Amino acid sequence: xxxxxxxxxxxxxxxxxxxxxxxxxxxxxxxxxxxxxxxxxxxxxxxxxxxxxxxxxxxxxxxxxxxxxxxxxxxxxxxxxxxxxxxxxxxxxxxxxxxxxxxxxxxxxxxxxxxxxxxxxxxxxxxxxxxxxxxxxxxxxxxxxxxxxxxxxxxxxxxxxxxxxxxxxxxxxxxxxxxxxxxxxxxxxxxxxxxxxxxxxxxxxxxxxxxxxxxxxxxxxxxxxxxxxxxxxxxxxxxxxxxxxxxxxxxxxxxxxxxxxxxxxxxxxxxxxxxxxxxxxxxxxxxxxxxxxxxxxxxxxxxxxxxxxxxxxxxxxxxxxxxxxxxxxxxxxxxxxxxxxxxxxxxxxxxxxxxxxxxxxxxxxxxxxxxxxxxxxxxxxxxxxxxxxxxxxxxxxxxxxxxxxxxxx
Numbered sequence: 115x116x117x118x119x120x121x122x123x124x125x126x127x128x129x130x131x132x133x134x135x136x137x138x139x140x141x142x143x144x145x146x147x148x149x150x151x152x153x154x155x156x157x158x159x160x161x162x163x164x165x166x167x168x169x170x171x172x173x174x175x176x177x178x179x180x181x182x183x184x185x186x187x188x189x190x191x192x193x194x195x196x197x198x199x200x201x202x203x204x205x206x207x208x209x210x211x212x213x214x215x216x217x218x219x220x221x222x223x224x225x226x227x228x229x230x231x232x233x234x235x236x237x238x239x240x241x242x243x244x245x246x247x248x249x250x251x252x253x254x255x256x257x258x259x260x261x262x263x264x265x266x267x268x269x270x271x272x273x274x275x276x277x278x279x280x281x282x283x284x285x286x287x288x289x290x291x292x293x294x295x296x297x298x299x300x301x302x303x304x305x306x307x308x309x310x311x312x313x314x315x316x317x318x319x320x321x322x323x324x325x326x327x328x329x330x331x332x333x334x335x336x337x338x339x340x341x342x343x344x345x346x347x348x349x350x351x352x353x354x355x356x357x358x359x360x361x362x363x364x365x366x367x368x369x370x371x372x373x374x375x376x377x378x379x380x381x382x383x384x385x386x387x388x389x390x391x392x393x394x395x396x397x398x399x400x401x402x403x404x405x406x407x408x409x410x411x412x413x414x415x416x417x418x419x420x421x422x423x424x425x426x427x428x429x430x431x432x433x434x435x436x437x438x439x440x441x442x443x444x445x446x447x448x449x450x451x452x453x454x455x456x457x458x459x460x461x462x463x464x465x466x467x468x469x470x471x472x473x474x475x476x477x478x479x480x481x482x483x484x485x486x487x488x489x490x491x492x493x494x495x496x497x498x499x500x501x502x503x504x505x506x507x508x509x510x511x512x513x514x515x516x517x518x519x520x521x522x523x
């Protein structure tokens with residue numbers, strides 16, 4: 115399993131045993147050579163029980179967190195453009211305001227690159243974006259004078275109503291994310307920060323695993339920064355500067371991934387990153403949960419790209435039963451009591467019946483039991499397998515969460 119480059123989806127309702135089944139996969143990955151693990155920890159339990167000590171923890175709310183070296187990973191004007199695009203979504207009918215806000219952020223990032231090289235971070239970015247009008251215009255004018263069109267001022271030197279529209283979009287989308295990252299990571303020296311690019315290239319910390327820890331008290335902020343990290347990792351791992359390697363493995367393991375929100379880059383991993391050694395592992399409670407984030411078309415694409423599916427007990431009102439029968443298909447059968455001859459001796463065609471391969475009631479036998487977890491495995495050839503996972507003992511190795519001072523207030 116660990117040598118494959120296929121992607122996996124664990125689908126089952128709350129309490130169905132997804133984490134128990136997932137841990138069997140994780141156990142096989144820990145300690146393997148040339149293997150990187152990007153692990154999404156929704157509750158802090160995986161941080162607490164992770165069996166290995168060679169871990170990088172990204173969790174701005176946790177005082178043990180390492181700091182992301184954003185200056186090293188967003189290098190060059192194209193990277194600045196991509197970073198701005200992921201920071202401020204531009205969807206729907208009114209795209210002019212977020213598009214302008216993107217241009218402002220892009221220009222500020224380029225200015226930081228020109229002035230500091232890679233020696234800048236979230237604090238410098240936040241400080242520049244919150245500058246008074248004359249200073250912000252001065253920063254932008256040096257690198258992208260065309261962006262001054264989005265930062266027009268009146269005779270008093272204050273932003274015009276049009277400029278305020280762009281600034282408001284910028285503040286609403288970007289500042290709530292940048293402020294906590296600046297508070298947590300802004301004072302960390304350059305030498306102590308972690309570059310995702312260096313880590314993937316094997317030039318950074320020797321840790322095998324990068325844990326991205328959610329904070330349930332700040333779910334929106336957590337989802338925002340984790341999206342940034344994951345999308346940056348996806349782009350780095352798919353870059354032409356990242357050579358193909360038949361022995362390399364990069365595992366994106368995203369537990370309850372719909373909680374992160376929409377990440378269009380995620381589809382790239384199973385589509386185009388296999389030659390780089392990348393594998394995507396997702397867990398979700400239902401198909402409809404995926405649709406609510408990605409829409410029907412992209413949601414179906416993402417689910418279909420998961421070659422191996424592990425199905426556990428569905429939750430109440432789940433659409434998993436109907437989708438499972440779509441994947442498995444039907445079978446045709448004849449009633450053994452029908453022999454094709456009527457009571458009067460006339461021969462008639464034997465009627466064929468068509469039924470779903472799996473009845474909905476069968477799924478109720480899956481999920482958590484006193485001695486373990488039961489599930490179905492699809493995707494390894496034409497057969498469907500029923501798998502039993504016994505419970506594993508993952509004792510606590512460390513506290514799950516150690517709140518940073520700023521997160522306590």
